[in-house]
Amino acid sequence: MSEQFRQTRWPKAIYWRRASQLGFFLFFIYLVMRGHGDPAIPDGWKLRSAVNPDVLFLANPVTWILSVISSRSLIEKPIWLFLGFVILTLLLGRVFCGWICPLGTLIDVAGRLLRPARVERILASQTAKKAQTPHLPPLISHRTKYYLLLALSIVAVGGANIAGWFDPLAILMRGFAFAIYPAAHWWLSLAGDAGETIGPTASAVRSIRVWLEQAFFSATRHSYGQSWLHFGILLGILLLSRLHRRWWCQYLCPLGAFYGLLARVAPLRRRVSATACTECNVCGNTCRMQAVERGHAESSDQGECVRCMECSDVCRRDGIEFSFSQSSESGENITAARPLDLTRRGVLTALVGGFATIPLVKMAVTRRTPIAATGTDIAQDEYMLRPPGARPEPEFLTLCIRCGECFRVCPQNAIHPLLFEAGPEALWTPHVVPRLGYCEPSCTLCSQVCPTTALKPLRTSTKREQIRLGTARVDRNRCLAWTDREECGVCEEVCPVSPKAIEMRRGGRGRGAGSSEQIPAPQVIASRCIGCGICENKCPVEGEAAIRVTRRGESRHQIE
Secondary structure (H helix, E strand, O other), X not given: OOHHHHHHOOOOHHHHHHHHHHHHHHHHHHHHHHOOEEEOOOOOEEEOOOOOOOHHHHOOHHHHHHHHHHHOOOOOOOOHHHHHHHHHHHHHOOHHHHHHXXXXXXXXXXXXXXXXXXHHHXXXXXXXXXXXXXXXXXXXXXXXXXXXXXXXXXXXXXXXXXXXXXXXXXXXXXXHHHHHHHHHHHHHHHHHHHHOOOHHHHHHHHHHHHHHHHHHOOOOOOOOOOHHHHHHHHHHHHHHHHOOOOHHHHHOOHHHHHHHHHHOOOOOEEEEEOOOOOOOOHHHHHOOOOOEEOOEEEEEOOOOOOOOOHHHHHOOOOOEEEEOOOOOOOOOEEOEEOOOOOOHHHHHHHHHHHHHXXXXXXXXXXXXXXXXXXXXXXXXXXXXXXXXXXXXXXXXHHHOOOOOHHHHHOOOOOEEEOOOOOOHHHOOOEEEOOOOOOOOOOOOHHHHXXXXXXXXXXXXXXXXXXXXXXXXXXXXXXOHHHHOOOOOOHHHHHOOOOOOOEEEEEEEOOOOOOOOOOEEEEEEOOOOOOOOOHHHHHOOOOOOOOEEEEOOOOOOOOOO
């Protein structure tokens, strides 16, 4: 092997890669733990983190492009970050997946735990034996992610945006936002309560607990009804590593498919020394993406290779390097790139599947609502409230990528994910549930962190003066003042607007027949109500509140 080859070989690339993965994963944890808000008078609420958490999704070209296609509008956010990753991929290959992606890092850890070296050798030998016997083509292969990306693009052309269902960064954020982060906050509270009961350590434990809560957790402990669902999805992706290391990345990840297409033209390539290589297949057995062809070490799939460079580290004869050009003038170092082998049947299936998905996703129980001289379809549920700054429903659905940022940053735990209440197209999109948490009138954090402007950026003054989530309505059959002759008035006391949108007026009656006594009972002044939901949240009636916020009067649709 030439001396020049030895000099240009990347030294200990595995350590550089692991350091990069660890650094970016810690950055993700920082965004999760510090991406909350604190009250800042008189400017409303401000983010704790120095970096806006939306940066995680502004680096994602797939969700940005598909959101633009589905909404037929440009997103008013800077695009330099994801353009930087696109240029990086065009130069170096699929390095985002191997060196940066936080979900890829977790998958690598899961692969090490579920497929240790001994198990990996056994399974690799079994795979090699199966490869020698003829069998039917697998239902899921490395081509599947390309077909999925094509189908998602067709759905976007049809005006539906479901890229967030499969986006790896959105899946990871939902798993952390809905399950892992609330669980960590719960354990901190539990440990703090236990530690504070021990006399000698009570003061120290209390100080540590206060510091941790102020530094890393929101003022309100969050909880979500779909925690197990999103944790199960994330856990399932990690457990797939038992079948094959980086199973998700190789077979299903649409972001990986996009970067894989770009990586095929990258000048940085894997090159093999023809004199040093003995076709021992160590590099092929080591490759976590099955990018190296068995029996032909020089042949690799540029779209599958994540540039982990582990094959270079394990080669006992130093016969593999990653470089931009041949290392020697003699042409000793060779490379052969496998073509993109998509099948006609697979492409047609993806096209048909994409077109068939459009009406299935858009099927929902809706009604036509007048907006000036035109109309739009919105969900029938009158209690489905969108967060402040939400665009009109059809436009909102085409822009929302279900990233989970607005859920996580809400200081009152008011925003929760929909399931199928508003149809498949609205799956996992945010809606406000006042009974679980009210919308703080001075808070605009959710609109600040939305990466696609599905929630338009708001100023605190704009929200107070122009934004209405809906209008509260008293249920006289449940209100204590209207039915039980109990003087309550909690809703009127907590109403944050001035003058009050809820007034206590004579009119409440007891249940007894012929009762003529009237006591103060709440009545809503619709023209003043902003739909924040604090009245519904604080209503003392058990179960469903006696006062609820409906969509009537919401500013984004101007429903009368």
